[in-house]
Amino acid sequence: MPGDFATEILGQSATKSSVEALRSELGLDKHPIPRYFEWLSNVFQGDFGSSFSGRSKVQGDQGDRSRLVVELIIPRLKNTLFLTGVSALVAIPLALLLGISAALYRNSVYDRSATGFSLITVSSPEFFTGYIFILLLATLFPVFPTIANVNEDTSLIDRFYLTALPVFTLTLVTMGHMMRMTRSAIINILSSEYIEMAKLSGATRYEVIVKHALPNAWAPIAQVITINLAYMLIGSVVVEFVFNYQGIGRLMVGSVYNRDIPVVQACALIFASTYVILNLLADLIGIISNPRLLYPK
Amino acid sequence: MTSNNKKELLLEMKNIHIDGFSDERWHKILKGVDLNLYRGEILGLIGESGAGKSTMGKAAMGYTQPGCKIIKGEIFFNGTDLAKLTEFEKRKIWGTKISYVAQSAAASFNPAHRLMDQTISAANRAKINPTDLLRKDAVQLYESLQLPDAKNIGERYPHQVSGGQLQRIMTAMAMSPRPELIIFDEPTTALDVTTQVEVLSAMRSIVDKFNTAAIYITHDLAVVAQMADRIKVLRYGEEVEESETREMLSNPKEEYTKSLWSVRSLIKPEETNNDYMLSIKNIDAAYGSSKVLHDVSVNIPRGKTVAIVGESGSGKSTTARVITGLLPQTKGEIIFDGKKLSPKLEQRSKEELRRIQIIFQMPDTAMNPKQTVDEIIGRPIEFYHGVKGKERETKVIELLKMIELDETFLDRLPSELSGGQKQRICIARALAANPDLIICDEVTSALDQIVQEGILKLLQKLQKDLGVTYIFITHDIATVKAISDEIVVMYQGKVVEQGLKSKILNPPHPDYTELLLSSVPEMDPDWLTNLLNKRSN
Known part of the structure; x- marks a missing residue:
């Protein structure tokens, strides 16, 4: 799939720095292999992570509506x-x-x-x-x-x-x-x-x-x-x-x-x-x- | 074998015509055959394959296989014409008044059901007795058929018992509703001689006990002589002759009937020498973890025929596989023409491969159905001798003449040949390599007796002309008498004895050889009775 969540959600007008910021916040900038093993070990513990969408753009906001998968x-x-x-x-x-x-x-x-x-x-x-x-x-x-x-x-x-x-x-x-x-x-x-x-x-x-x-x-x-x-x-x-x-x-x-x-x-x-x-x-x-x-x- | 004073007619078939549909057209299978059967009488129906004997047997039930139909004729069973009944009415007679025992018990039992349920199913359906009584009766039938563990064997599934046992259970199944007539359709053809004796005597005594009438279909005269009161010979869908068993054996009228046992008169003078073409020494071999050959040693004299005999599972074919390198031995060595052969096929030279050829039991499966005769025989000529083009063609035709066929066969496919012709092509293919040793693995057992005789004569002639050595694997003693110089008897993966034909076939014998030889049916109606008396003493 071309693009990722960050480019998709922020749209075409997004600045490079805001895309980078969102990526690092979601952990998308890390190497894929450690990310895979992290995901795998979480899955074995029943943790499928949180959905990307619905989350608040401001960090620490009480209204964070991000939901568990x-x-x-x-x-x-x-x-x-x-x-x-x-x-x-x-x-x-x-x-x-x-x-x-x-x-x-x-x-x-x-x-x-x-x-x-x-x-x-x-x-x-x-x-x-x-x-x-x-x-x-x-x-x-x-x-x-x-x-x-x-x-x-x-x-x-x-x-x-x-x-x-x-x-x-x-x-x-x-x-x-x-x-x-x-x-x-x-x-x-x-x-x-x-x-x-x-x-x-x-x-x-x-x-x-x-x-x-x-x-x-x-x-x-x-x-x-x-x-x-x-x-x-x-x-x-x-x-x-x-x-x-x-x-x-x-x-x-x-x-x-x-x-x-x-x-x-x-x-x-x-x-x-x-x-x-x-x-x-x-x-x-x-x-x-x-x-x-x-x-x- | 009951004497019938009353002679009450049970089955009367008149002028039966049956056509079968195959190869896009209708063929005549039966061309107006009559048949009479009295109560308590056993009629033997014999003939080669294609004679229509099985079709006749099934027609006695008013049944034809899919693709066949009764064109004309009447089948009176107890006065009712079965040919005129509907399926629904016939089903009330099938399995209860008339039952059927098939050739291949292994294929004729439903693999999904327990033997007991199948044994009593027909009687159960007709509600002849309550289920528990039927079960008890079935156990008694199992006992009188001398099945081991008669009480519990019915709880097993078909794959859990042996072929000979299955055949007896099928007889119990046929007998369970106490029918008036049983059709035995080649019931012992698929069995070893030693097993055949047990099954024959069990069947005969139970049919005797309940005074059931029977039609016994087989191609083996010696077997039918033990079972039948009267014998009818069929050929090409027509009756050749019919008479009382003793009369038929001592005084057959028709040429054809006489020729039926001519193969048993084929005898070869024995010769041997100490110049061994092949000797195998102390061979062990195994399939996976199950060991099938134990310390097997056999010597094959040059230019002679050694027959390896034994029942199925004795290791005869495995020995052939070891010699050809298809199954490398785990111990021992093979010396071929003075040189040691490597156990593995891949490590043998092309020349070594050329010098040992094999002919298989089933010519149908041993040839590529999409190749013509020319390709089948031509390929080893090209492969081993590098001969191509015109020269190759001349050679193929030469080989065809050698097997008593001609160049009109070149473009035919295996499906366009008869059973005997197919086996001849397989022989030609083996000869094409110009081998020194040919292993014949049950090459005649799938063939009719007259065709067998032709093939055996051909093999003998080829040996005389070309000096080729044969290893002849078979379970048929008549064939052994006809072709061999020396005999090797095998039992459970071991060699019981090896020696000149006359030495092995004449007493004294080791126990197993004695059992094997005495189990071969003879053309004497009292043979089975005498044998059983002798064995019980």
Whole structure:
């Protein structure tokens, strides 16, 4: 990113000395490597530092409104987790249901239309899907609000109502991927000899899919679900922007704009660890669902 | 082997025509085959691969594989025409009235479920008995199939038991709902001879016990002779002949049937000498931390054939890997033509590499599917001899003639060849290097008997013409008789004995050799009975 917080906040008319003064006050003039280790050791102690913005220009002023990064992030993170969580609760069961049923009736009209439709939704970017929803469900038929404006006092029911469109958007962009993967993981397994054996021992179509194929398909399905969960959390950056939702994604975008590095770093750290933790979870599910790995010889 | 006085017809298949779709067109798999089976009777269905015997076996259930369809014919089971039933109606018969035992038990059990749940699933679905009774019954079946730890083995997962045990558990699974008919589809083909004997006797006694009718599908005449009351021979989707087992063995009518066991009549006079092409001395080898070869010493006389025999896991193929340098030994040395060979492949000279060639079991996986025959055979000619252009082409054609093929094959891909032709190309590729020693690793086990015979004859002819030395790794004693001069018997990574063919094959034997040799099925319907009597004494 060109420039830093000092040049950004003081504007183009700032004198060189005032920029220097702000820099030394924030510690931006120190060498990057010691600064990195200082930040790292603070992070390990749970201290993400203070936000650059909102601080008083006069030193020692009682009205210093600079806030701790943690304070700033936690409410936003809660909002984002709420949005992602609700979207996941809608998208995952729906995707599994559609994927399994598409595998069950593969090559039928239903299967073709479901896989075709999911291809369209996966290919459309969030802002496009989001604005289509706004156009349809907020402008032409005003059922839901265009802006998902929540604060700490908003009740749970209102939250569901306000976040409906962002949830729809996130569901639509992630569901297709999960559904298609579930379908193909199951269909892959359907050509195994043990599936033919199950058929020859009288198993119904439903049993073949749910009892015989699905348990062997969990590993790839878990993999794609967790990737999409991570994508929802991080992809919410765009959705939050579209619906002006006070989540961590919007905070990050705003902070990047201001070069408010401590906040950006904390957000990036949260996003990165989400990926790591969710992938670890997928691997664990892969092990638990496979008796070969769970019970060695 | 029950005598049927009543002769009540259980299954009657009339004029069965089945087509299969592959390579973008429909092929005829079965061309009007009839089949009758009486209650309590075992019918053997034999033929080479592609004869349609598996398709026939599945059709007896009214089932066809995806991509196949029944064009014509009637399948009366207990008087009902299965060909006319809906999927829903057939499912009520599958697994309960007719059950199926597949070739590869390891692939046919669902890896995600415990064996017990799979054993009783069909009977459970049909609610034949309460679950706990079915479980008890399954344990009894396990016991009568002589499975170890019958009480608890059902709690294991498929990967936790051996192939022979899985095959017996699958028989228990087929028997659990007490079906009227069991289809055995090559149930012992994937097993070692020593394991095969146990599985065969277990299957035979349980089918006998419940007087279940069965169709036994195999390509091995000696095996079917032990199991079946009657034998039907199929070829190219048509019936060749059918008769009582004893009659069929003593007096086959058709030329084709006679040729089916001709490979067993192929015999080579043994010769040996003390001029060793290769000797390996006190070799130890390991995969990671598990040691698989223990103090193995073998001498290979020049221009002769040494067969290494043993069951799977005995270390035969590992020995080959050590000789070729693919797996460096941890102890001992390899002397090749008087000179010591370095254990590691990378440290051997090009000349040393050229002189030792290997032919693998599966020609399908041993050739690059995207290369033509010309490229496959031409590459070692270029690589070892530096021959290019016209001269290279002449040499490739010469090699093709040597393996009894011709230049029309030059532009073909492996997928356009039959199993036997593929293996011939692999032989030509090994010959292209002009080697002194060829290691043949189970080269005929994936092939049909008649094709096997052709390959074995070819190898013998090449030895006579070129004086090449063979190490012949196999688990098939008939092949050993047909080709070897000397035999090495291996068991659990150790050499049990080495000697001239006549010495090894005739008594007295060490215990393991005795077990191995006596387990090889013979073309005598009483062989299994006699063997079991002998062993129990």
